[in-house]
């Protein structure tokens with residue numbers, strides 16, 4: 001018995017011997033007796049096939065195996081496809097009735113589903129949550145940027161705000177402090193920066209006339225923060241980052257690229273009428289150059305880009321006294337000062353509530369179209385009509401004071417948003433009379449509750465777009 005076992009495992013010293021039965025031993029001994037140089041190998045002996053089969057049939061295991069296969073098929077095919085991905089939670093941190101409706105939220109969901117690829121939004125295996133994106137928002141501590149950050153955070157993304165706090169405020173984003181998905185970096189975008197991100201929303205740029213027009217370059221902190229340099233060098237740096245890490249890049253351009261338009265309303269194909277040497281040109285031409293650079297990086301370096309041309313936007317967290325007409329009128333009415341109207345007050349503007357803009361920016365980023373896209377509310381108001389709405393909302397007795405008009409103030413501004421309607425399925429939903437009270441309550445709190453913000457509007461704060 002012992003010697004038979006030894007013979008059986010000869011040549012396989014490295015393997016653990018399996019105890020052999022008497023039958024096996026006898027068979028092996030017979031085989032060894034009829035020795036041949038090339039031993040006959042029986043890879044699948046009949047007994048080894050038939051024995052499990054006999055066992056399966058006898059114990060009726062086949063039925064269980066078949067049931068198992070059917071269940072596994074159901075689990076991996078039918079259930080995941082019928083399991084609609086969870087809707088993203090867009091509930092804002094700041095209570096605001098004007099956040100996306102169910103139908104508008106759908107668009108983001110569809111886009112994320114279509115992107116494919118685990119982690120970004122394709123079919124996520126059962127039991128696993130969608131992995132958020134890593135997104136940098138330059139200028140994220142500013143008015144528009146901070147509202148965008150709220151939405152991205154609510155969606156579950158990881159957000160890095162890059163801001164030099166020139167016009168932005170920590171207070172605008174401090175409700176995210178302590179959230180591990182949120183980071184704030186004090187940085188001037190005219191200096192390069194390396195970050196690992198999936199998307200870049202590039203908003204960094206002083207957007208109000210007080211900051212880009214009435215302060216000469218030397219008074220704007222330092223030369224490195226001049227508006228033109230921010231638009232050109234800052235945009236170059238962010239495009240370079242997008243190229244290096246393969247991120248999608250969105251530029252927030254402006255309706256100012258149309259200058260004092262000769263075409264009304266403005267469509268994206270209109271090339272504009274900008275004075276290249278006027279007091280506004282550092283902003284207008286800066287944004288035009290930023291658009292050029294963006295398209296060059298797209299065509300020349302294959303960077304995925306998006307361009308939004310934003311029209312006048314208002315809402316909570318706007319800089320008080322920043323010279324933009326809505327914030328000017330609201331602050332003046334709250335302080336019982338006369339509303340300053342420049343020129344005859346018949347120049348027109350359109351006013352978009354900030355949640356509408358943020359919705360448009362996110363749809364643009366997630367969509368398949370480069371743009372440029374006009375994002376604005378086509379409802380057109382003269383400055384006098386706007387003053388009237390402010391009177392109705394805040395103080396019916398507020399006086400209106402006329403002042404001489406400013407240089408290069410556009411006469412008309414109204415977006416044609418057909419392209420955004422068709423390709424982004426986007427249009428504004430908040431009318432001025434609904435959005436203004438929300439801004440007023442925020443301003444009221446800041447004007448009367450926060451003394452660092454209070455004080456008279458300076459003469460520099462002119463009512464411009």
Ligand SMILES: NC(=O)c1ccc[n+]([C@@H]2O[C@H](COP(=O)([O-])OP(=O)(O)OC[C@H]3O[C@@H](n4cnc5c(N)ncnc54)[C@H](O)[C@@H]3O)[C@@H](O)[C@H]2O)c1
Pocket residue numbers: 138139140141142143144145162163164165166167168169187188189190202203204205206207208225230234252253254255309310311312313314319
């Ligand atoms: N709000 C509007 O009506 C409007 C209209 C057209 C275009 N836009 C564009 O939208 C973007 C956001 O505008 P906003 O209204 O929120 O303006 P904002 O001034 O409130 O925000 C701009 C942010 O960028 C930051 N910033 C400025 N220069 C910077 C630099 N060099 N480095 C880093 N950060 C810098 C500021 O500190 C601020 O937080 C801007 O690009 C603006 O041109 C806005």
